[in-house]
Amino acid sequence: MVKNQTRVKAIVTRLSTCKESALSDATLSALEPVRMNGQLAPVYLQFANSEPALRAYLLMEAALQIGSLDAQDLESIKLLVSELTQCEYCLSVHSFKATKAGIAKDEQLLIRQAKPIGNKRIDCLVQIAHALFSQPGTLDQSLLDEARTAGLSDENLVDLCMAMSTIFFTNITNHINYSSSPLPAAPSLPT
Numbered sequence: 001m002v003k004n005q006t007r008v009k010a011i012v013t014r015l016s017t018c019k020e021s022a023l024s025d026a027t028l029s030a031l032e033p034v035r036m037n038g039q040l041a042p043v044y045l046q047f048a049n050s051e052p053a054l055r056a057y058l059l060m061e062a063a064l065q066i067g068s069l070d071a072q073d074l075e076s077i078k079l080l081v082s083e084l085t086q087c088e089y090c091l092s093v094h095s096f097k098a099t100k101a102g103i104a105k106d107e108q109l110l111i112r113q114a115k116p117i118g119n120k121r122i123d124c125l126v127q128i129a130h131a132l133f134s135q136p137g138t139l140d141q142s143l144l145d146e147a148r149t150a151g152l153s154d155e156n157l158v159d160l161c162m163a164m165s166t167i168f169f170t171n172i173t174n175h176i177n178y179s180s181s182p183l184p185a186a187p188s189l190p191t
Contacts, residue, residue, distance in 0.1 A: 015177045018048040027051045030058040043089070043179050053169075060166045067159040069125075071101035076111050076122045077129050077160060078167040083112035083189075084133050087171035092181035094167075105187070112189060124150040128157070129164055 082090035
């Protein structure tokens with residue numbers, strides 16, 4: 001194993017990698033939108049050990065793409081949850097995607113620490129996601145009031161919950177799998 005400060009990079013996955021030729025037509029169809037240059041990331045073929053779970057995840061991700069949250073909203077949520085679960089694979093992927101969505105590197109570090117970046121909408125989404133992840137029970141009314149003040153709708157709040165669900169699924173499945181991202185590691189947080 002290769003150590004990068006306190007972070008460990010996986011070399012071998014622990015879930016078997018399914019052969020594409022063995023997947024059902026429904027799963028192959030659901031995978032089409034995530035192909036890059038005709039190829040699938042190996043992690044999808046490892047998640048395919050449960051084709052129904054993979055298809056459900058991909059359908060939820062597709063719904064998020066046409067939902068009420070934009071790319072910056074979604075990547076902010078996914079960065080925070082990936083940091084909270086310490087999923088190195090997802091931190092790597094969503095740092096890359098956050099940069100593509102226009103979130104500056106210094107803002108990404110703040111989001112991962114649940115600190116404000118000066119964007120009222122994103123700051124509120126991150127604060128609510130952090131509270132939902134960290135505090136059991138009903139969301140505090142003051143956070144809901146802040147969401148309303150920031151212009152967040154009920155649709156935004158439901159989509160926030162779905163975004164948290166999809167990233168949590170990949171985070172914990174990657175913890176079982178010990179997935180290694182082909183992208184550069186996310187920068188370490190300041191100590």
